[in-house]
Amino acid sequence: MTVKKQEQQRMDDVISKIKIAEREHHKEIKKAESDTHAIKDDFSNNLRLKTETYSGIFETAATVRQQQQMLQERENSWQHATKRLDILKKLEKTPYFARIDFQEKGEKKAESIYIGLGSFADRPDNFLIYDWRAPISSIYYDGGIGQITYQTPDGPQQVDVTLKRQFVVENGKIKTVFDTDEAVGDQMLLDVLDESSDTKMKSIVTTIQKEQNQIIRETDAELLFVQGAAGSGKTSAVLQRVAYLLYRYRGKLSSSQVILFSPNQLFNDYIDQVLPELGEHNMVQMTYYQYAQRRLPRIKVETLQERFEAQRTATQQKILNLKNSLYFFDAATTYTQYLEKKGMHFKNIMFRGKPFFRKEKISQIYYNFNENYHLRTRLSATKERLLKTLNRRVESESRTEWVEKAIQDASQQQLNELYGDHPRNFENGDKEMHYLARQLVMEQYKKIHADIIHTRFININAQYVHFLKNVPELIDLDKYGISEAEWKDSVLDVIARFKAGKMQLTDVTPYLRLYDRITGKRGNTEMRHVFIDEIQDYTPYQLAFLKENFPRARFTVLGDLNQAIFTKMNSYNLLEDVSTMFPQDKTKVVQLTKSYRSTKQITDFTKQILVDGTAVESFERRGDLPQIMVDKTTTALAKDVALQVRKNNEDKLTTAIICKTLDECEKLLKALREDDVKVTLIKTENQRLAAGTIIVPAFLAKGLEFDAVIMWNANDKNYALESERQLVYTICSRAMHRLNIYAEGRLSPLFNQVPAEFYQLK
Numbered sequence: 196m197t198v199k200k201q202e203q204q205r206m207d208d209v210i211s212k213i214k215i216a217e218r219e220h221h222k223e224i225k226k227a228e229s230d231t232h233a234i235k236d237d238f239s240n241n242l243r244l245k246t247e248t249y250s251g252i253f254e255t256a257a258t259v260r261q262q263q264q265m266l267q268e269r270e271n272s273w274q275h276a277t278k279r280l281d282i283l284k285k286l287e288k289t290p291y292f293a294r295i296d297f298q299e300k301g302e303k304k305a306e307s308i309y310i311g312l313g314s315f316a317d318r319p320d321n322f323l324i325y326d327w328r329a330p331i332s333s334i335y336y337d338g339g340i341g342q343i344t345y346q347t348p349d350g351p352q353q354v355d356v357t358l359k360r361q362f363v364v365e366n367g368k369i370k371t372v373f374d375t376d377e378a379v380g381d382q383m384l385l386d387v388l389d390e391s392s393d394t395k396m397k398s399i400v401t402t403i404q405k406e407q408n409q410i411i412r413e414t415d416a417e418l419l420f421v422q423g424a425a426g427s428g429k430t431s432a433v434l435q436r437v438a439y440l441l442y443r444y445r446g447k448l449s450s451s452q453v454i455l456f457s458p459n460q461l462f463n464d465y466i467d468q469v470l471p472e473l474g475e476h477n478m479v480q481m482t483y484y485q486y487a488q489r490r491l492p493r494i495k496v497e498t499l500q501e502r503f504e505a506q507r508t509a510t511q512q513k514i515l516n517l518k519n520s521l522y523f524f525d526a527a528t529t530y531t532q533y534l535e536k537k538g539m540h541f542k543n544i545m546f547r548g549k550p551f552f553r554k555e556k557i558s559q560i561y562y563n564f565n566e567n568y569h570l571r572t573r574l575s576a577t578k579e580r581l582l583k584t585l586n587r588r589v590e591s592e593s594r595t596e597w598v599e600k601a602i603q604d605a606s607q608q609q610l611n612e613l614y615g616d617h618p619r620n621f622e623n624g625d626k627e628m629h630y631l632a633r634q635l636v637m638e639q640y641k642k643i644h645a646d647i648i649h650t651r652f653i654n655i656n657a658q659y660v661h662f663l664k665n666v667p668e669l670i671d672l673d674k675y676g677i678s679e680a681e682w683k684d685s686v687l688d689v690i691a692r693f694k695a696g697k698m699q700l701t702d703v704t705p706y707l708r709l710y711d712r713i714t715g716k717r718g719n720t721e722m723r724h725v726f727i728d729e730i731q732d733y734t735p736y737q738l739a740f741l742k743e744n745f746p747r748a749r750f751t752v753l754g755d756l757n758q759a760i761f762t763k764m765n766s767y768n769l770l771e772d773v774s775t776m777f778p779q780d781k782t783k784v785v786q787l788t789k790s791y792r793s794t795k796q797i798t799d800f801t802k803q804i805l806v807d808g809t810a811v812e813s814f815e816r817r818g819d820l821p822q823i824m825v826d827k828t829t830t831a832l833a834k835d836v837a838l839q840v841r842k843n844n845e846d847k848l849t850t851a852i853i854c855k856t857l858d859e860c861e862k863l864l865k866a867l868r869e870d871d872v873k874v875t876l877i878k879t880e881n882q883r884l885a886a887g888t889i890i891v892p893a894f895l896a897k898g899l900e901f902d903a904v905i906m907w908n909a910n911d912k913n914y915a916l917e918s919e920r921q922l923v924y925t926i927c928s929r930a931m932h933r934l935n936i937y938a939e940g941r942l943s944p945l946f947n948q949v950p951a952e953f954y955q956l957k
């Protein structure tokens with residue numbers, strides 16, 4: 196019998212056992228559902244509410260609690276069985292993708308294990324399939340044949356691997372079997388990478404590479420920094436890592452305690468199938484912009500597009516750099532310490548157009564507490580004092596004549612509203628009158644009460660401006676090449692924006708943090724893992740803020756300093772900045788250099804665009820040389836783009852046309868439509884990735900990939916500055932199989948250093 200036949204026999208046997216298990220789980224689910232119905236019916240038929248006596252209330256509450264517990268138990272077993280069934284259904288189609296034969300040290304007999312998406316045993320401890328995340332499965336990813344060490348919860352273990360076999364399976368049938376002596380055979384990887392792109396990212400579980408496996412299984416570091424070339428599988432590895440952590444810490448870690456910050460909403464949409472494919476729930480996913488904007492519903496924060504397209508003077512850029520830095524973060528910390536003594540800005544609490552509590556009065560209360568009071572306690576003590584004063588005012592006001600009269604004149608309905616839920620068994624008429632009077636006055640003062648509770652007396656805009664005005668005292672501006680006058684202008688700019696209800700993204704984080712420090716907001720201690728993708732587009736200030744906001748979380752950050760399209764050159768110091776926030780012995784940096792996304796020709800070309808592209812290695816997958824076409828007019832170029840799109844379609848390659856700005860996208864869209872080319876414009880990050888040809892502005896193409904990329908108008912006007920090198924690299928490195936570059940007039944000088952043998956001139 197051939198190896199393939201033998202293996203198929205085993206697979207058939209395993210599948211039939213999986214089917215038996217599926218039926219069991221079906222039964223369990225049905226039972227949990229019918230039990231739930233029965234409990235609910237029983238509950239509504241037999242529950243008598245006894246509310247007359249204490250013991251009656253007690254009894255009723257106990258019954259309700261008992262019912263709830265029973266329901267919860269059924270719910271848990273339902274959930275457990277449903278999740279398991281879900282995995283079994285996946286296993287039924289592809290039970291496993293690898294087999295390893297090995298001998299443990301000191302053991303006489305060799306063992307064979309099969310590795311799949313989840314584990315499966317037909318009886319206790321008889322594992323027919325091992326989960327890819329089990330400690331032993333690591334040997335599949337980590338090495339070839341021979342002695343291999345793997346990590347277990349009890350420490351390192353050594354085994355002698357004698358066979359590594361990989362399977363390609365479709366619908367329960369083995370398509371190919373091959374034995375390999377490498378970590379994960381290149382042939383299998385090549386097959387996977389040759390496939391065409393999709394609007395949804397796929398998991399890489401069958402072909403995880405050794406370096407990626409390290410990232411996935413890392414559990415010691417508090418900060419794991421992954422620097423990887425474009426297409427080196429950072430995002431893929433990190434999603435596998437989430438699945439790994441959920442498995443490794445099951446019962447202790449849930450998907451709601453893991454948050455991923457991604458570059459844009461489009462990208463969120465692109466990756467949201469990976470974890471479900473691996474049988475796990477998605478983690479919390481958000482963009483930094485969403486995280487910040489949801490706290491500022493009334494302010495219009497600069498959008499991704501505005502930020503990307505803004506033209507800044509050298510001075511504005513210097514100011515921005517300072518505001519994004521950790522120095523600025525520290526200066527803000529010092530400033531808030533100083534607020535414990537003086538400088539807080541308050542607003543009057545108004546009542547019917549007049550100040551009820553004057554800001555001077557609030558300030559006096561705030562600063563009257565002794566120095567043991569810090570910002571949080573100072574504020575809550577102030578609130579308490581204000582509420583007390585309000586209460587006294589309610590008391591005295593309720594004894595005034597107008598109130599008495601108002602109650603006497605009140606209709607029955609108005610009175611009922613004043614009584615509310617209060618039992619009407621007052622001791623005497625006076626007490627009843629007093630109660631109603633207080634209710635009436637409190638109703639009048641409702642807004643004041645709410646203003647105090649919600650700390651609306653803090654003037655955060657004025658406070659932020661006050662902070663900015665004080666910056667020259669806190670930071671030596673000279674060191675940053677900024678004059679006092681320039682700084683003053685920048686403060687005026689912030690004030691003008693405030694007046695128009697707007698804010699630059701750079702100001703958002705210091706602004707929110709100032710508010711948090713004043714109000715003493717505590718961080719989110721539930722979150723255990725924070726993942727940040729495309730870290731190069733974050734500022735050190737934002738990262739320090741996130742660290743403060745998730746004090747108990749471990750951080751995994753990934754990025755490619757060569758793709759910093761927003762922060763540009765400043766990103767190169769980022770690693771240094773970030774590492775100061777974590778203990779050194781708990782920081783781990785991993786470099787991924789091999790690029791899997793693109794053909795060798797594309798990777799070799801794109802790495803030449805970089806100033807120092809040495810850390811990028813191509814993977815041996817062959818394709819055409821990238822093509823560059825320069826023509827005199829955009830009309831002629833658009834015609835050629837249309838032809839190229841048609842050619843790509845014929846070759847079954849999905850095309851993305853990437854322009855620098857949205858405006859250019861719109862113009863090209865018009866030209867292509869006139870030429871009868873079907874294309875979808877992706878205008879905002881809230882859109883879905885459409886199938887078929889798309890046109891997308893560069894700032895939204897982050898993290899995505901396409902079979903074929905057309906870079907639109909890479910001329911010397913559009914990409915003139917050295918600081919745009921990373922953008923050009925990012926655009927070109929989105930291509931998997933084919934890359935075409937078009938330029939009107941003259942090609943951007945950023946391509947000058949690419950040797951002619953790396954591309955073809957059309």
Ligand SMILES: Nc1ncnc2c1ncn2[C@@H]1O[C@H](COP(=O)(O)OP(=O)(O)OP(=O)(O)O)[C@@H](O)[C@H]1O
Nearest residue numbers: 399402403404425426427428429430431791792898
């Ligand atoms: N081990 C692997 N097996 C199969 N495919 C892989 C592997 N690693 C990466 N890939 C593929 O390479 C492509 C790029 O991966 P991914 O998007 O994760 O890279 P990245 O480093 O996040 O890229 P970028 O920084 O450019 O956004 C994807 O199509 C992914 O499926």
